[in-house]
Amino acid sequence: MTTYIIRRLFVAIPTLIAISMVIFGILALAPGDPLSEFALNPSIPPAVRQRIRHNLGLDDPIPVRYGKWATSVVKGDFGYSFQTRSPVLDQIKQRLPVTLMIIGSSYVISVLLAIPIGILAAVRQYSIYDNVVTTLSFFGFSSPTFFTGLLFILLFTIKLGWFPMIYRSNIDTPGLLGVWEHIKQAIMPIAVLALFQTATLARYVRASMLEVIHQDYVRTARAKGLHEGSVINRHALKNALIPVITIIALGVPGVFTGAVVTEQIFRVPGIGSLLITAINASDTPVIMAISIIFAALVVFFNLVADILYGVFDPRIKYS
16 A cells, blocks of 8 residues: 555656646736736836846746746745735635635535435435435536525525625624624535535435445345345445545545635635636736645545545455
8 A cells, every 4th residue: 555655646746747837837828917017007117117027037938937936836935926925825824714614514514415315315216205316416416506606695695684695704793693603604605515516426325326235245135134224234335435435535626626616606715716816817826826736636635535445445455
């Protein structure tokens, strides 16, 4: 296992380097100037603007700029934002807790709901419950988060007035009332992400469970007179969850990228809204930092999925 992990890491590092080079090149060649606000300001002389570009390294060739950026990243420094002039890592650390709270809560809820829903749908195949679950999963999986988010705003904010449509990070209400206000404003973005993920995972759980419960060893367990609950929980469930665990691990980076849209809808001050703001302002250091974080998450959770697959399936041996 250790040799396998080391070998995968040696593959992951060149992969991240290649991804960073492609993203950096695209951003460097894309239209837009991070110093456009200075160009529109007549009080700033052209010589001053040129000196600022030189100090930021924007007049260097693209390979030189990438080399300087990569050297700083290796040292743990993602540079300074072109717009706020503050360290990029400080901005990410400021936004990350909100994103982790929204994403973590939604994903835990979706996993806890999808597994029992999918198992029960498979056990009761073609029943009314199974048809309802299949239909709702289809609609939940097919509806993009921006569409579901707008529906939630129309229903729960405009029509019913239950939840606020804008997430505020500056709530200073003391006591339990302040805690409830934080929870209330997070309910809709969490629900939007959890709905999509629950629909997706429930379909995988149902399909995996259907494949397992018709295997010979499950029929043998029933023939021995074991209780149906014991057959499902002790014999079928463990094997059915092997591919599902892989899907769960691989789905974590997808939730981060899906949260970009959801955070924009509800004005959540997280990583997603920071990325959109940076793209609109051509803020290359911020875009690169968040993109590399997303790419590292994909590589890391792919490795986690492979390891978990080997842990839960003894037939797989890593060397």
